Amino acid sequence: MNIIDTEKIRLDFPTIAREIKPGIPLIYLDSTATSQKPSVVLDAMDVYYQQSNANIHRGIHTLAEESTAAYEEARHKVKRFIHAPSPKSIVFNRNTTEAINMVAHTWGRSNLKKGDVVILTEMEHHSNLVPWQILGAELDLRLEFIPVTEDGMLDLVEYHSLLELEPRLVAFSHMSNVLGTINPAKDIIESAHDAGAVTLVDGAQSVPHLPVNVSDLDADFLAFSGHKMCGPTGIGVLYGKTELLESMPPFLGGGDMIKRVELRSFVPNSIPHKFEAGTPAIAEAIGLGAAMDYLDGIGMEAIAANEHEIISYSMKRLEEIPGLRIFGPRPQYKGSVASFTLDDIHPHDVAQVLDSFGIAVRAGHHCAMPLHEKFNIPATTRASFYLYNTQAEADRLVDGLYHVKDLFG
């Protein structure tokens, strides 16, 4: 019995039905980069633009009221989806990258000083690495990294040694976008708090694929993107504990983030508006709210359980291929991502040949160059699965890879 009705779900996504060439249907295995969007999300944005479009907050007219209500309703949906205690702790921004940069810029600048220790991990993608490198160079911070083991897990023994350095911040990926590793976030956060550190969880991959409860995790910050979870591009979220957000200086200055402005000074608005300068991505926020409703309707537990089945099956099939090496842990420790090399065939060539069979995979370093250097490979091919993928598609991937081997072998 299927955990979720994948065949029915597939009908919700217009792109899933398209053909790449006549007779060659799309097999979309690149959801880790961005997910496809169901019609309900596109419709929600369409309805907003066609019926209510107006700038939010301060407007008195009907459209402005409708737009404001819809935008703030989206914030409530996010609060419910990640089990946040208050909508005040939900800041809308562009994506995970912007959310992390915002924390570095505001919390980081006002709380960190020369010599302070920031702990990251070796499996971070560039968006949870470069902002801290920039701030580190500016403030002369000491960046330390939890090592990744050969089997693609975080070395938690080493993490506990690093905590003796009394870090001010521990920022880590909840789920690796390359290895798929699901890190024990709750334990990492608890230990960090015991050591007196603030925690930032990069939820770019976990929030779309797993039930995530910020209250249970006790995370101080959680960053994620809408477009990887059936929502549109251009909308992301920073969750922050209200007392932290209240203590932080503003990020961008402009309209909406102020309470009062004089020629030479301003009084910032209350949270979360303090961090939302200028007209935000209103339609996109509404689209994200619709995406969360959609995922909730299916159930994140069921989505995660289904993905576990499909990645277990896919890894078993992939590992039957001679010369194929998958990076990362066994299926019980990971999400539905398989990054692999095939003999010494360049991932670009693998991806290009698969594309001719309609199979969309990603080739490259997946914005995690240091991790690839760690495993001493320039690039991998990555197949990733979401709620609309089937085991039959995994079989097609395997067939395609045998064709690649024939061509380049």
Add this chain to the structure above:
Amino acid sequence: MDDLYRELIIDRYKNPIYRGELDPNDITFEDDNPLCGDHIRIDLRVDENDIVTEALFSGQGCAISLASADLLLETVQGKHLDDIKVLSKENILEMLGIDLGPVRLKCALLSLKVLKAGVYGLGEASDDLVE
């Protein structure tokens, strides 16, 4: 099978003719494609009249980038350096005989970028060289 992997490209990828290093050389240059980790080095020997007498490439990359390097070096044997300076993206595409999207175009043009940066004696290879 895919048009991109014409027999010529697969053949030159699997059995390159101009793969290797020249030591000593008169001109050497190397560069990466940061998008995919491809790396190509080109070594040239040039006579007193600025004519290329030998040209070899080394490095790693996908079939498109390596086949493109091999075919490119075939065309530069016996050429004057001034004639190399005017080689363009169109020459490479004509040589490969395929159409390429923006991502794979970078693979195909890496060797030309490296070659021209070396011939011009530049410190850094710029995309402008192959525009």
